């Protein structure tokens with residue numbers, strides 16, 4: 001008999017309830033998918049309709065026209081009834097020959113959302129209460145050869161919440177009802193997304209047949225890299241299903257070499273078996289811009305005679321360390337990848353849809369590819385969402401994007417009673433074992449903003465929590481996040497990096513900027529000016545951000561009646577922050593023209609977002625190595641809306657996303673105004689130092705140069721260097737701030753250069769020519785259907801040149817940039833529109849034409 005197990009991970013059987021822990025090998029010829037022929041109905045209604053598995057109740061109802069699309073207009077409010085009902089799913093199936101022949105048969109549920117009663121041939125085989133678990137149920141006794149009936153009844157989440165509340169010591173915890181259920185927290189409504197409390201079979205279901213040896217949680221880890229040799233360990237758990245003792249051999253190899261061959265004997269279930277092996281002269285996994293994210297393709301075999309279990313696993317060899325060393329009156333917060341310090345540049349990631357089963361692998365790839373192309377090297381998987389799919393982590397592995405992985409807890413206080421902790425143990429173990437073999441995951445974090453919320457958001461007063469309850473609640477949180485979770489993960493990997501809560505300290509406290517990671521929300525929530533970013537720089541900026549409205553072509557998709565106006569109810573309902581639009585408007589009024597016309601307003605909102613976040617990123621990078629990371633809030637969207645995202649739900653980039661390529665480039669030039677001085681910086685987090693020339697030109701908006709300067713310099717790797725400084729009046733005595741632009745360029749080896757434009761006046765005060773003389777020409781790119789070059793030329797300075805037309809799938813090589821007087825620039829676009837349509841539909845917006853509004 002031969003068995004094969006694939007890269008696919010499965011959780012393990014846990015005690016009597018048979019809850020799975022994590023990755024396991026799957027016998028290929030003895031697996032059978034059960035994703036077909038499903039039907040669903042509201043429970044008790046007997047109104048069966050075809051269902052899609054994996055899927056959700058909402059998407060099934062939508063497919064049959066039973067509910068309106070909740071993402072369109074104000075429909076969200078019309079579908080709220082769905083979460084109040086119980087729903088039933090059923091299918092019938094025959095067992096395949098191979099499954100039927102296997103001694104042990106299991107039903108595997110990769111994910112059930114959430115309060116699920118599962119019946120096989122009318123026997124209750126599982127009660128599911130946690131969306132974040134994979135269940136593997138022994139169905140050897142229940143399975144029939146033919147005509148099996150599998151039925152799953154999903155009770156409303158609210159029912160489970162009420163049940164769990166009765167078990168909890170505190171019935172009214174900060175965060176509200178959602179904290180009593182292990183279910184994606186953002187589904188209950190967040191300040192970036194709708195309330196859509198889903199139910200359903202949201203991941204795959206399949207049958208599994210096994211005979212003698214069940215190997216689970218196969219896992220690789222890099223112990224150390226020393227003297228040009230990597231020391232790895234292969235770990236796994238065994239479930240031996242036969243009586244007696246048997247000798248097995250484990251082998252680890254790749255196409256070029258055998259690295260390990262070891263004999264061991266098995267006579268019972270054993271967990272945490274581990275064998276070390278060495279890889280001389282290893283090729284390492286490097287993050288984006290540091291080198292190649294090399295992955296070995298290992299084959300792991302466990303065999304006895306003809307019984308062979310085989311698993312193929314892609315694995316990136318790397319070490320990761322987070323050093324928090326005492327420095328002055330604080331501590332550093334620096335990640336070291338393979339011993340090299342690395343400045344983390346990236347963003348916070350939320351689920352890319354409220355209905356997660358419809359996130360395609362193409363969507364994951366395109367978002368993560370775009371992160372890579374914009375020079376990011378880290379994404380933080382935020383704790384209010386989901387543990388992401390294999391697609392997400394595989395893409396991060398192959399594209400060199402490091403992941404800060406939160407456990408799924410956010411902005412609330414969670415119960416710590418026995419019932420909850422038992423479930424949490426399984427969840428923590430299974431997710432850790434499933435995800436930790438991914439080289440991309442460099443840090444684990446207990447939760448999002450629990451410590452911050454507890455200490456700074458006034459829950460205790462607002463909810464009138466007594467001091468004794470307060471003491472108990474906080475003790476519970478410390479147990480969960482300071483002992484329990486790290487205890488579990490460190491028992492499996494003592495090197496795993498664990499941070500109990502993000503941020504370490506709330507942003508209103510001075511200590512927040514001395515140690516740990518910080519979420520700085522003085523800008524936006526605190527209404528402080530963008531200049532506050534300059535003096536709120538901590539060791540690691542894991543959140544900060546500003547909202548921008550999605551492009552007009554996206555508005556057209558979620559508001560198809562075509563009414564674009566501020567009073568439109570759809571416009572209002574696609575903004576979930578209570579003061580979102582007001583906040584955008586306040587910042588716009590401070591420094592920008594405020595247009596009446598809707599499409600202009602949308603455009604300016606994106607310019608505001610781009611400028612605000614740029615200022616933050618530049619401040620953080622200039623503070624290297626004091627500050628060693630910057631992750632803005634938020635990269636993506638779960639539905640079409642006005643939010644902090646830089647890429648909207650439909651994949652459309654906001655102006656911020658285009659700017660990131662330069663802001664996150666390994667070499668950055670940036671200007672700081674300090675008191676009466678102007679300081680010119682070059683930041684270098686490239687892997688090597690650079691010799692080059694820093695030049696500036698101080699010119700008026702018509703392009704006449706008033707002053708130039710050139711400084712030859714060497715920019716050392718890992719440093720932010722103030723290359724040149726002078727008195728501000730040296731420039732402003734020659735030209736008013738409204739009339740000038742300081743153009744900076746750092747040119748270095750191999751004809752490379754980076755540039756920036758700096759203004760001493762805010763945008764609304766700049767003396768921009770109303771009509772800068774901007775000309776455009778569009779020509780198809782030869783041999784590339786659907787690709788065009790737009791050549792732009794301007795006579796005087798054109799600010800934030802923004803090209804758009806009605807094709808939400810169009811791509812632009814750049815957008816929203818400034819053009820100096822006399823400059824020419826090519827933008828490459830792809831679109832399904834014809835040249836004629838493009839010429840007729842192309843719109844070019846600039847801040848110039850809006851001056852005075």
Ligand code: BMA
Nearest residue numbers: 191192411448449519543633
């Ligand atoms: C952050 C996040 C989210 C929230 C965002 C914007 O702190 O953790 O909870 O959506 O702020 O307010």
